[in-house]
Amino acid sequence: EAQVTQNPRYLITVTGKKLTVTCSQNMNHEYMSWYRQDPGLGLRQIYYSMNVEVTDKGDVPEGYKVSRKEKRNFPLILESPSPNQTSLYFCASRGAGEGREQYFGPGTRLTVT
Amino acid sequence: LAKTTQPISMDSYEGQEVNITCSHNNIATNDYITWYQQFPSQGPRFIIQGYKTKVTNEVASLFIPADRKSSTLSLPRVSLSDTAVYYCLVVGGATNKLIFGTGTLLAVQP
Numbered sequence: 001e002a003q004v005t006q007n008p009r010y011l012i013t014v015t016g017k018k019l020t021v022t023c024s025q026n027m028n029h030e031y032m033s034w035y036r037q038d039p040g041l042g043l044r045q046i047y048y049s050m051n052v053e054v055t056d057k058g059d060v061p062e063g064y065k066v067s068r069k070e071k072r073n074f075p076l077i078l079e080s081p082s083p084n085q086t087s088l089y090f091c092a093s094r095g096a097g098e099g100r101e102q103y104f105g106p107g108t109r110l111t112v113t
Numbered sequence: 114l115a116k117t118t119q120p121i122s123m124d125s126y127e128g129q130e131v132n133i134t135c136s137h138n139n140i141a142t143n144d145y146i147t148w149y150q151q152f153p154s155q156g157p158r159f160i161i162q163g164y165k166t167k168v169t170n171e172v173a174s175l176f177i178p179a180d181r182k183s184s185t186l187s188l189p190r191v192s193l194s195d196t197a198v199y200y201c202l203v204v205g206g207a208t209n210k211l212i213f214g215t216g217t218l219l220a221v222q223p
Contacts, residue, residue, distance in 0.1 A: 004156075031209040043157070043200070043213040050209055058210060090156050100145040100204035104156030 002027050004105035006091050012111045013081055021076045021108050023091030029103075030096040032074040033058070034066060036087040037107075043090070049074055050096075081112040115140045115203035117214035124220050131188045133217050135201030138182050143207065146177060146184045149200045151216070157200060161186070188219075196221045 004025045013019055025032065033048040035058075045058030047066040055066050063085055065077040074093075078085060091105040118136040125131045137146065145164050149157035161168060163175040163184065174187040188195060198216040 033209060033211065035213075042215050045211050045213075048209040048211070056210065059212065088154065092156070094209075096206075100147050100162050100206075101159040102147075102149075102157075102204075104158070107154065107156055109154075 002103065004091055004093055004103050006089075006105040006108050008108060009106060010109050012113065014113055015082055016080050019078050019081060019110075021078075021089060021091075021110070023074045023076065023105060024072050025074075025091075025093040025103065026072065027093060027095070027103065028071065029093035030071070032068070032091065032093045033102070034064070034074070034076045035090045035092065036060065036085075037090065038087050046076070046089075081110075083112050086110060086112050114205075114208075114210060114212050115144055116212055117201045117203060119199075119201055119214055119217045121215060122218040122220065124222065125191055126222050127192055128190050131191050131195075131219060131221075133186045133188075133199055133201075133219065134183060135186070135214070136183050137201070137203045140181050140203055141205060144203045144205050146175065146181075147202045147204055148173070148175065148184075148186045149202065151198045151200065160199075162204075191219075191221045193221050193223065195219060 034046040049055045049068040089108045092102045094102045115137045147162040148160045151157040168175045176185040200216040
């Protein structure tokens with residue numbers, strides 16, 4: 001089954017404690033993205049990747065890091081989480097062909113206290 | 114990047130056809146128009162995409178005028194389960210930088 005998986009689905013942590021949210025896709029997609037979603041602000045792109053070792057900033061990259069060492073994985077790293085990073089996070093992927101369909105993961109609800 | 118503008122909310126009744134229009138004035142030649150549906154606390158789900166004229170699939174139709182500066186998602190005979198937020202997103206081929214608009218909250222009543 002074609003899918004994007006994220007782990008963990010729920011995470012409560014404290015300010016300053018480094019964390020990683022994993023994202024994996026099984027569709028051999030070139031393009032991957034991370035979004036955060038906050039009430040009233042919609043979906044905002046954090047980082048995106050066009051292929052292995054090719055990443056770039058989206059609209060709200062501050063406080064986040066990403067890496068793309070393998071095509072299927074695109075982890076999101078919060079080196080020193082702060083309460084303003086409490087949010088719902090989504091990973092997505094799509095192919096580089098003519099189709100523009102993005103496949104989204106189930107989401108990770110992060111709370112930073 | 115083409116930014117999009119949609120109505121914040123719409124109301125409908127079961128069985129009606131719903132049309133949601135999106136404005137994307139600075140769409141580029143290679144951009145496609147895509148629409149997504151999102152339920153609370155779930156990831157958006159792809160509905161349909163188009164480049165120009167009309168596209169239809171099993172759940173929706175997408176109408177795009179010749180100038181491509183707007184598009185209309187048409188949902189035939191909506192049901193209560195179609196209550197969701199609908200996003201219009203313009204996607205280029207050579208970039209993955211994407212900007213979602215605020216979306217349209219569609220509320221379907223009995």
